[in-house]
Amino acid sequence: MNLSSAIECLLFVAGEPLNLQDMARALQCDEYTAEEALRELQLRLGESGSGLQVVSIAGGWQLATRMEYSETIGRLVTRNGGKLSHAALETLAIIAYRQPITIPEIEAVRGVSASGVVKSLQEKRLVAEVGRKQTIGRPILYATTQEFLHYFAISSLEELPVLENFEPEESDTAGGLLANAALAEASSETSQEAIYPDTP
Amino acid sequence: MLSVKTNPLKFHLPVFDGPLDLLLHLIRENKVDIYDIPIADITQQYLDFLSLMESLDLAIAGEYLVMAATLMEIKSRMLLPQAPSQNPEDEEEDPRQELVQRLLEYRKFQATVDTLEGWEEYRKLLYFRGALENPEDYFLPMEAGDISLNELQEALKRALLSAGVQEEKVTAVTPRRRVSxxxxxxxxxxxxxxxxxxxxxxxxxxxxxxxxxxxxxxxxxxxxxxxxxxxxxxxxxxxxxxxxxxxxxx
Structure with missing residues (x-):
């Protein structure tokens, strides 16, 4: 049995991102061997001029068409939905960096109401409710989803560009979820109170 | 400066995502330092923009008015003579500081939007297997009139049947009895x-x-x-x- 061909089959059948662990389990080998075979498959697809490629996306690997053929495919199927609006992207960026985050916190950054945008992002499954903040009113906390990673063709949140002067807000999470390693590492130094001018 | 001032006959009205977006636009257009905003000028231009919107019968969202009030408050505080400080350690706060912090914070996120937009565009060039799992992702376009209503109904019935949804036969319609x-x-x-x-x-x-x-x-x-x-x-x-x-x- 050719391991790289076997991985090709797995990716073809799965139709969703597969991680090395999944592949190794199916192949009954260790993850290192699976990764070797995956690289071999990538190389083979590239060299043989295949229309397919293996991309790293949403925490796993998935078969995708090569971008040069997008126009051809576009003549067969039509993609649903257009691009996200500027406001939606902005809101999504705030959620991605500050998750988990409540709607009032998003509004504090953007200076405009955010509930409508968040709702439509939720309908697109790019963000989801992940719990409630343990403050007055127990507002809902939002975080990005796997679909968010898939939508932007990235493998993990760590691929997001570093915000300059990044200062994470300490938020006590209800579920304590999705604490992004990259975000958690950054240290908080300045407290917000320091910048409020004293009232005369 | 907004383009309306340079050419009142032909201008385009930029669309802003809120008061912070508008302020950042004014700061960029005027090429001023965000840490040292000429608050009187910017406030004037901000208010000009609001009255322009008003003259065009565009609804001005409440957030813009709140920001206008904030700007005017900062402006008036800057006009006041500084009270002699009792404590020399106590450095006088710049009234603009809070606003500057908010603008900087907002600008950071705005800067990432381009990246996300680029990723979104790239991702749209890729097609994945598993289209059936995400039916919203693609669809097969059809000419209008290609398919009759009956055929659609039949297709729905087949789909429901294969999904294991049993259609319950309507045997009789009984009106609610009124029993006392x-x-x-x-x-x-x-x-x-x-x-x-x-x-x-x-x-x-x-x-x-x-x-x-x-x-x-x-x-x-x-x-x-x-x-x-x-x-x-x-x-x-x-x-x-x-x-x-x-x-x-x-």
Whole structure:
């Protein structure tokens, strides 16, 4: 049995991102061997001029068409939905960096109401409710989803560009979820109170 | 400067995502330092923009007005002479500082939007297997009129069938009966009378039963017991209720 061909089959059948662990389990080998075979498959697809490629996306690997053929495919199927609006992207960026985050916190950054945008992002499954903040009113906390990673063709949140002067807000999470390693590492130094001018 | 000032006949109105976006635009256009905003100038331009929107009959969102008030407050505070500080350590706060912090914070996120937009565009060039799992992702376009309503109905039926959804045959349409408490009492009494050995209460409930009917039946029972016409027996709380006629009330 050719391991790289076997991985090709797995990716073809799965139709969703597969991680090395999944592949190794199916192949009954260790993850290192699976990764070797995956690289071999990538190389083979590239060299043989295949229309397919293996991309790293949403925490796993998935078969995708090569971008040069997008126009051809576009003549067969039509993609649903257009691009996200500027406001939606902005809101999504705030959620991605500050998750988990409540709607009032998003509004504090953007200076405009955010509930409508968040709702439509939720309908697109790019963000989801992940719990409630343990403050007055127990507002809902939002975080990005796997679909968010898939939508932007990235493998993990760590691929997001570093915000300059990044200062994470300490938020006590209800579920304590999705604490992004990259975000958690950054240290908080300045407290917000320091910048409020004293009232005369 | 907004383009309206340079050429009042032909101008385009930029669309802003809120007051912070507008302010950042003004700061960029005027090429001023964000840490040292000429607040009087910027406030004036901000208000000009609002009145321009007003003259075009565009609704101004409340957030823009809040920001206008904030700007004017900062402006007036900057005009006030600085009070001599008792404590030399106590450095006078710049009234603009809070606003600057908000603008900087907002600008950081705005800067990432381009990156996300680029990723989004790139991702749209890739097609994945698993399109069936995400049916919203693609669809096969069809010419209008290619398919008749009947064919669509048939297709839906097939899809439901393969998904294991059983279509329930409509056998009859029964309008809700309007039963009064009095009628229910009479019905109950008639049934009990025909069963000298006692009538189990449960047997009175016809399935499928409406909640309304069950409640009405129970009310009828209570009323008949209260009147002393019926006797209700229950051995233990687990057992069903058995109804008898009161011997003296036949």
């Amino acid at each position: 408490l009095r009628m229910k009492m009479a019905e109950l009494l008639r049934k009990v009378r025909s069963c000298p050995e006692g009538l189990p209460f449960d047997s009175m409930i016809e399935h499928p039963a409406y909640l309304y009917d069950i409640v009405l039946l129970f009310l009828a029972l209570l009323e008949l017991v209260r009147q002393g016409t019926l006797r209700a027996e229950q051995e233990t709380t687990e057992d069903g209720i058995i109804l008898h006629m009161r011997e003296d009330a036949v």
